[in-house]
Amino acid sequence: MKEKIEAFFRDFISCLQIAKLYTTGHPRFDKFLNQAYQSLSEILKDREEVLFGIVGDELAFEKEIFFDLSRTVSPVITYLKERGIEKISFRRGVKAEELRKFIDFLVLSKDEIKTDVAEYFAASGIEAISAGRLQTDAAKDDQGAGIDYQKIFAGAAGEIAQVIGSIISGDEPRIVNFRFSIKHLMESLLKQDKEIMMLSTIKRYDPGTFVHSLNVSILSMYIASKAGFSREDCLETGIASIFHDIGKLYISRKIIRKKGGLTTEEFTEMKSHATLGGEIMLNYTQGLGILPVVVCLEHHLRYDQKGYPKRRFLCTPHIASLIVSLCDVYDSLSQRRSYKNDYPPDLVYGLMSKERGSYFDPGLFDLFFKIVGVWPIGSIVALSDLRTAVVREENSEDIFLPKVEIIGSPGKREFVDLRQENSGLKIIKFLNPWTEGKQFLAEVRRIDSSEKNRHKIF
Numbered sequence: 001m002k003e004k005i006e007a008f009f010r011d012f013i014s015c016l017q018i019a020k021l022y023t024t025g026h027p028r029f030d031k032f033l034n035q036a037y038q039s040l041s042e043i044l045k046d047r048e049e050v051l052f053g054i055v056g057d058e059l060a061f062e063k064e065i066f067f068d069l070s071r072t073v074s075p076v077i078t079y080l081k082e083r084g085i086e087k088i089s090f091r092r093g094v095k096a097e098e099l100r101k102f103i104d105f106l107v108l109s110k111d112e113i114k115t116d117v118a119e120y121f122a123a124s125g126i127e128a129i130s131a132g133r134l135q136t137d138a139a140k141d142d143q144g145a146g147i148d149y150q151k152i153f154a155g156a157a158g159e160i161a162q163v164i165g166s167i168i169s170g171d172e173p174r175i176v177n178f179r180f181s182i183k184h185l186m187e188s189l190l191k192q193d194k195e196i197m198m199l200s201t202i203k204r205y206d207p208g209t210f211v212h213s214l215n216v217s218i219l220s221m222y223i224a225s226k227a228g229f230s231r232e233d234c235l236e237t238g239i240a241s242i243f244h245d246i247g248k249l250y251i252s253r254k255i256i257r258k259k260g261g262l263t264t265e266e267f268t269e270m271k272s273h274a275t276l277g278g279e280i281m282l283n284y285t286q287g288l289g290i291l292p293v294v295v296c297l298e299h300h301l302r303y304d305q306k307g308y309p310k311r312r313f314l315c316t317p318h319i320a321s322l323i324v325s326l327c328d329v330y331d332s333l334s335q336r337r338s339y340k341n342d343y344p345p346d347l348v349y350g351l352m353s354k355e356r357g358s359y360f361d362p363g364l365f366d367l368f369f370k371i372v373g374v375w376p377i378g379s380i381v382a383l384s385d386l387r388t389a390v391v392r393e394e395n396s397e398d399i400f401l402p403k404v405e406i407i408g409s410p411g412k413r414e415f416v417d418l419r420q421e422n423s424g425l426k427i428i429k430f431l432n433p434w435t436e437g438k439q440f441l442a443e444v445r446r447i448d449s450s451e452k453n454r455h456k457i458f
């Protein structure tokens with residue numbers, strides 16, 4: 001029975017992911033829907049009802065917890081929990097059409113769900129399925145805890161690790177899970193940009209293996225959306241950017257981590273990661289499209305058409321490559337690695353602005369810093385009056401003067417718009433979260449985790 005239940009749930013989740021990524025009209029959707037419906041009908045021959053629950057972050061059926069399955073589908077579990085779905089019950093007599101309608105319901109965005117779940121089901125003719133919250137004490141405490149951005153971020157990093165790991169070992173990557181997870185991240189980013197951007201600023205100092213890929217992806221999707229790309233194009237840009245440096249996995253670690261300059265031979269080997277990456281990604285165009293190939297090949301080709309690899313005919317790189325190259329350089333300069341220091345944001349800006357119009361497309365460069373600011377959201381900074389603050393919102397009119405929140409104000413929260421004429425304050429120093437800024441991280445997290453404080457500040 002356990003195997004049957006697991007098989008059903010896998011197919012059910014595949015239906016949901018395909019419906020979310022494409023539509024319920026996709027041919028693969030019907031295939032998984034039929035499979036899921038077959039196994040469900042089998043299971044319901046022996047029992048009146050099958051009830052699934054989400055307990056914590058795990059998927060449970062009766063007293064059994066499916067740990068392995070939960071790990072594989074963790075982005076879907078986070079997604080369901082965000083929609084207030086912690087239990088799903090299927091009853092004998094359920095029709096395939098009801099299963100389809102239920103999935104239609106699950107892919108609606110939260111803003112589209114105007115009515116109560118039970119009302120929605122009644123109106124759409126879903127009779128033998130119900131879904132909702134588990135009314136345990138823990139679940140009640142969990143209500144209103146809102147979206148867990150850390151989990152969305154970690155889920156996406158886990159899927160990236162899985163896909164890249166499979167590409168290296170020659171196994172079949174879980175592309176649908178991967179796309180689903182990045183799409184979920186993108187939707188949260190474009191709706192609640194501050195939360196994800198803040199997480200990305202903090203994680204920029206995290207030495208995790210795929211954090212750079214994920215950060216470049218977040219920045220690229222964000223810039224692409226602000227540049228007016230459609231949702232689909234933002235997603236494709238974000239997905240392509242994840243693989244920009246995949247060719248580096250085949251370059252000697254010694255060269256990648258070398259602190260000083262590279263010899264001519266070493267530099268030639270290093271540069272080969274662009275073409276190598278393009279060749280690797282050519283094997284995955286079916287699930288990932290052609291853009292990862294283009295971005296791998298072009299992310300070191302500059303706006304002025306210099307850079308590498310050398311081409312026989314010059315032409316401007318694809319706009320997705322230009323975006324990724326900006327975000328890549330920005331994140332790499334900001335990141336700390338065992339073999340390199342991180343640079344404070346004002347120095348990163350200074351270094352990059354020297355390349356405006358040569359390495360970087362000037363329009364994209366201006367848009368990037370207008371959005372990200374010199375001091376990104378979530379940065380801990382020292383002010384000219386010697387108080388410490390955290391950056392809360394950028395000022396697109398003056399990228400040096402964001403809106404900040406003072407850390408350690410007794411009693412109440414204090415916000416300062418540094419651009420206001422009479423504030424007279426400015427940022428004098430960035431406090432690195434690994435060193436001088438570390439002592440303030442706990443306080444910033446405490447303020448952020450307080451639900452009532454999540455509402456708009458300015």
Ligand SMILES: [Fe+2]
Nearest residue numbers: 244245299300
């Ligand atoms: Fe690269």
Ligand SMILES: [Fe+2]
Nearest residue numbers: 244245328332
């Ligand atoms: Fe990179």
